[in-house]
Amino acid sequence: MNSEFVLTLSCPERPGILHAVTSFLLGHGCDITEHQQFDDTEHGSVFLRTSFSAPTDGVTLDGLRDEFAPVAAGFGMEWQLRDAAVKPRVLVMVSKFDHCLADLLYRWRSDALDAEIVLVVSNHPDLEPLAAAEGVPFQHVPVTAATKPEAEALLLDLVEEHRIDLVVLARYMQVLSDDLCKQLEGRAINIHHSFLPSFAGAKPYHQAHRRGVKLVGATAHYVTADLDEGPIIEQEIIRVDHRAGPERLVTVGRDAERLALARAVNWHCQGRILLHGNRTVVFS
Numbered sequence: 001m002n003s004e005f006v007l008t009l010s011c012p013e014r015p016g017i018l019h020a021v022t023s024f025l026l027g028h029g030c031d032i033t034e035h036q037q038f039d040d041t042e043h044g045s046v047f048l049r050t051s052f053s054a055p056t057d058g059v060t061l062d063g064l065r066d067e068f069a070p071v072a073a074g075f076g077m078e079w080q081l082r083d084a085a086v087k088p089r090v091l092v093m094v095s096k097f098d099h100c101l102a103d104l105l106y107r108w109r110s111d112a113l114d115a116e117i118v119l120v121v122s123n124h125p126d127l128e129p130l131a132a133a134e135g136v137p138f139q140h141v142p143v144t145a146a147t148k149p150e151a152e153a154l155l156l157d158l159v160e161e162h163r164i165d166l167v168v169l170a171r172y173m174q175v176l177s178d179d180l181c182k183q184l185e186g187r188a189i190n191i192h193h194s195f196l197p198s199f200a201g202a203k204p205y206h207q208a209h210r211r212g213v214k215l216v217g218a219t220a221h222y223v224t225a226d227l228d229e230g231p232i233i234e235q236e237i238i239r240v241d242h243r244a245g246p247e248r249l250v251t252v253g254r255d256a257e258r259l260a261l262a263r264a265v266n267w268h269c270q271g272r273i274l275l276h277g278n279r280t281v282v283f284s
């Protein structure tokens with residue numbers, strides 16, 4: 001029985017990167033099961049994701065990490081090596097709209113999410129029954145302008161207490177502070193209910209209706225201090241026409257939100273996303 005691991009890395013472009021990776025893996029009796037690479041010749045950077053199986057006797061994750069570190073240092077790599085069998089622990093944040101939370105819980109229950117949903121946090125009590133129905137703990141953390149600092153401190157305590165790997169904002173309608181965004185950099189994903197960069201901010205479907213668009217969509221992105229400006233992971237669109245009023249756009253938009261968010265969460269948890277400045281490389 002072999003173990004499955006995933007190596008992701010980025011580094012300055014130069015000859016010998018792939019050779020270094022593959023000879024390291026071969027030297028440890030590992031077999032590559034999937035490989036994807038992107039050479040950004042414009043910026044002189046290489047992005048790579050390799051999944052591989054390793055013999056269980058004598059090969060451990062920590063051992064591979066310790067022995068790959070000097071190889072990586074020689075190329076100036078930023079890298080991650082993780083056990084593909086270990087599902088990242090996810091905290092889902094939500095306000096009153098339930099469609100994204102319900103979708104993620106259903107995918108998790110039906111083993112279609114490569115993550116463990118361990119906690120739901122909301123600034124309203126309304127969706128506690130939805131989490132309870134799936135046996136997931138729910139924490140009501142009210143937020144006002146005055147209480148936002150302590151509410152965010154509690155959230156960070158929960159992230160640490162529950163050993164959270166990823167925070168998912170599944171229609172959480174409060175703006176996170178710059179400090180919280182810094183603390184959660186690269187491990188918080190938001191679903192914005194428009195096809196960014198169009199209609200950022202509040203009420204995007206009403207903005208879209210006023211503009212008379214023929215396509216509406218949703219955007220899953222990493223959360224940064226700049227509202228709706230974080231690195232885009234996935235987008236989904238749906239065709240509409242003149243008959244669709246704002247309410248109808250809200251309704252059809254939900255499908256785009258559910259799909260874009262679920263894909264983004266799965267790809268993040270499978271180690272298929274690498275940050276590239278304010279953009280992403282997605283090995284889907």
Ligand SMILES: Nc1nc2c(c(=O)[nH]1)N[C@@H](CN(C=O)c1ccc(C(=O)N[C@@H](CCC(=O)O)C(=O)O)cc1)CN2
Nearest residue numbers: 172173174175176190191192193201224225226227228
């Ligand atoms: N630092 C960030 N925080 C959040 C982001 C983000 O990109 N960076 N995304 C939002 C989600 N969102 C749009 O996708 C969004 C949510 C809320 C608002 C907003 O103006 N909220 C008001 C309060 C509204 C209310 O109480 O119902 C506010 O916070 O003053 C805009 C965009 C999640 N957070």
